[in-house]
Amino acid sequence: MSVKVEHRVHFYETDQMGVVHHANYFRWFELGRVEYLRAIGVTLVELINDNILFPITEIDAKFHAPARYDDLISIETTAVELTKVKLVFDYKISIVGDEKILVTGHSLNVFTDASSGKIIRVPEKYFERFRLI
Amino acid sequence: MSVKVEHRVHFYETDQMGVVHHANYFRWFELGRVEYLRAIGVTLVELINDNILFPITEIDAKFHAPARYDDLISIETTAVELTKVKLVFDYKISIVGDEKILVTGHSLNVFTDASSGKIIRVPEKYFERFRLI
Amino acid sequence: MSVKVEHRVHFYETDQMGVVHHANYFRWFELGRVEYLRAIGVTLVELINDNILFPITEIDAKFHAPARYDDLISIETTAVELTKVKLVFDYKISIVGDEKILVTGHSLNVFTDASSGKIIRVPEKYFERFRLI
Amino acid sequence: MSVKVEHRVHFYETDQMGVVHHANYFRWFELGRVEYLRAIGVTLVELINDNILFPITEIDAKFHAPARYDDLISIETTAVELTKVKLVFDYKISIVGDEKILVTGHSLNVFTDASSGKIIRVPEKYFERFRLI
Numbered sequence: 001m002s003v004k005v006e007h008r009v010h011f012y013e014t015d016q017m018g019v020v021h022h023a024n025y026f027r028w029f030e031l032g033r034v035e036y037l038r039a040i041g042v043t044l045v046e047l048i049n050d051n052i053l054f055p056i057t058e059i060d061a062k063f064h065a066p067a068r069y070d071d072l073i074s075i076e077t078t079a080v081e082l083t084k085v086k087l088v089f090d091y092k093i094s095i096v097g098d099e100k101i102l103v104t105g106h107s108l109n110v111f112t113d114a115s116s117g118k119i120i121r122v123p124e125k126y127f128e129r130f131r132l133i
Numbered sequence: 134m135s136v137k138v139e140h141r142v143h144f145y146e147t148d149q150m151g152v153v154h155h156a157n158y159f160r161w162f163e164l165g166r167v168e169y170l171r172a173i174g175v176t177l178v179e180l181i182n183d184n185i186l187f188p189i190t191e192i193d194a195k196f197h198a199p200a201r202y203d204d205l206i207s208i209e210t211t212a213v214e215l216t217k218v219k220l221v222f223d224y225k226i227s228i229v230g231d232e233k234i235l236v237t238g239h240s241l242n243v244f245t246d247a248s249s250g251k252i253i254r255v256p257e258k259y260f261e262r263f264r265l266i
Numbered sequence: 267m268s269v270k271v272e273h274r275v276h277f278y279e280t281d282q283m284g285v286v287h288h289a290n291y292f293r294w295f296e297l298g299r300v301e302y303l304r305a306i307g308v309t310l311v312e313l314i315n316d317n318i319l320f321p322i323t324e325i326d327a328k329f330h331a332p333a334r335y336d337d338l339i340s341i342e343t344t345a346v347e348l349t350k351v352k353l354v355f356d357y358k359i360s361i362v363g364d365e366k367i368l369v370t371g372h373s374l375n376v377f378t379d380a381s382s383g384k385i386i387r388v389p390e391k392y393f394e395r396f397r398l399i
Numbered sequence: 400m401s402v403k404v405e406h407r408v409h410f411y412e413t414d415q416m417g418v419v420h421h422a423n424y425f426r427w428f429e430l431g432r433v434e435y436l437r438a439i440g441v442t443l444v445e446l447i448n449d450n451i452l453f454p455i456t457e458i459d460a461k462f463h464a465p466a467r468y469d470d471l472i473s474i475e476t477t478a479v480e481l482t483k484v485k486l487v488f489d490y491k492i493s494i495v496g497d498e499k500i501l502v503t504g505h506s507l508n509v510f511t512d513a514s515s516g517k518i519i520r521v522p523e524k525y526f527e528r529f530r531l532i
Contacts, residue, residue, distance in 0.1 A: 016147035026422040060459030193326030280415035
């Protein structure tokens with residue numbers, strides 16, 4: 001399954017080269033990940049309340065063309081693998097109405113116990129929702 | 134008392150106008166505030182461990198001239214009033230070696246209980262250090 | 267006239283205190299300002315193409331209560347004064363569906379020539395639109 | 400050759416999980432890249448004045464352990480390949496005085512003409528300095 005979310009590029013996301021600073025694409029991947037999880041009924045607030053964190057352990061991006069101020073972009077997030085121990089997502093960022101892909105990315109999150117920091121398996125209730133992908 | 138701290142302007146702090154985005158000055162005021170408190174022996178970590186937060190309740194800035202990429206700036210923080218219930222600071226930002234003031238600012242923090250969110254008075258041990266200003 | 271724009275609070279806008287970092291409110295004021303100007307037919311791109319910049323010269327905020335992760339906030343921007351030489355705006359930030367005001371603010375922008383940096387008057391075509399407030 | 404630069408973790412670089420938000424590591428890689436180039440006599444300002452941009456086209460990171468507020472971190476940048484058309488760097492982030500690696504990364508920049516956006520070869524004067532690695 002893929003989930004798309006739109007985002008208007010803000011002035012404060014540009015840099016002196018006149019385009020979006022590349023660190024922002026990682027923030028937008030996060031935005032895509034959050035909306036993907038919301039679409040299958042999982043919110044960060046519920047996870048946090050269950051004392052579960054899900055830190056990023058690996059992420060990468062390829063930048064094909066820059067987004068610019070005031071562009072309305074689409075962040076398309078695809079779940080590659082959602083298991084009891086990890087979340088793997090792919091991302092594609094483009095301008096709404098334009099097929100050209102600006103940025104692609106890939107990330108890996110693991111689940112950890114918020115208190116101990118150790119890697120854990122999420123409870124069954126989450127895994128049921130992960131099967132929805 | 135005044136405390137000066139230096140900061141090199143990063144590329145990611147600029148925007149499309151070719152100068153520093155104005156929201157960054159508020160981050161630099163924070164940097165100045167932190168170093169001021171460190172100079173009188175108060176760290177955020179100690180406050181947090183004592184279950185004390187110190188949210189900003191008012192802040193303002195006047196922008197006279199922009200800082201630019203790679204400028205080495207000086208953030209001069211002056212305590213106006215440090216009491217058991219609040220911290221009031223003034224800020225002056227300039228380029229190191231240049232008397233011209235780029236930005237001035239003023240802030241008010243109060244102390245709150247991290248659990249209840251209510252305004253509190255800090256314990257005497259902090260207030261002793263506040264008298265050092 | 268007032269213009270409202272909504273914004274979902276992102277995880278990357280929070281800090282270790284568990285609430286939105288205060289510097290973000292200045293970014294959201296910018297977002298409000300941009301949408302206000304768009305509502306009266308003025309875009310930053312047109313201004314930039316006309317070699318006009320409009321740097322912030324003064325800004326302030328009062329923080330009454332914090333916004334939190336995933337809050338859907340409303341940024342209400344009111345033009346106080348739009349003239350040939352300056353833009354003055356007031357801001358109110360609240361959670362959508364809740365009357366409580368979290369943050370209020372006020373800003374002053376002036377118009378400058380992008381090449382010389384000198385303060386200028388905007389051309390009549392802009393001022394006509396400013397009268398719409 | 401490797402170049403190390405130190406950075407104090409700011410409060411505004413943390414997020415609600417109580418650690419540094421991962422997007423910041425990409426900003427710190429940039430900081431490392433800038434200081435590496437400065438060490439071999441290349442500044443972004445000179446490149447920009449020569450109408451040369453050097454956008455990031457690929458970047459990745461692995462996060463082994465989080466940096467925290469007020470940590471003094473070391474960003475170690477190693478040039479893997481500096482040619483007339485591209486810059487390839489590796490990064491290692493650790494806490495000063497601690498051998499444990501928190502984050503590793505890898506990036507690819509290409510040189511482009513600032514006006515046309517096309518990939519170009521940098522002038523010989525830069526390449527001479529690139530040989531210093």
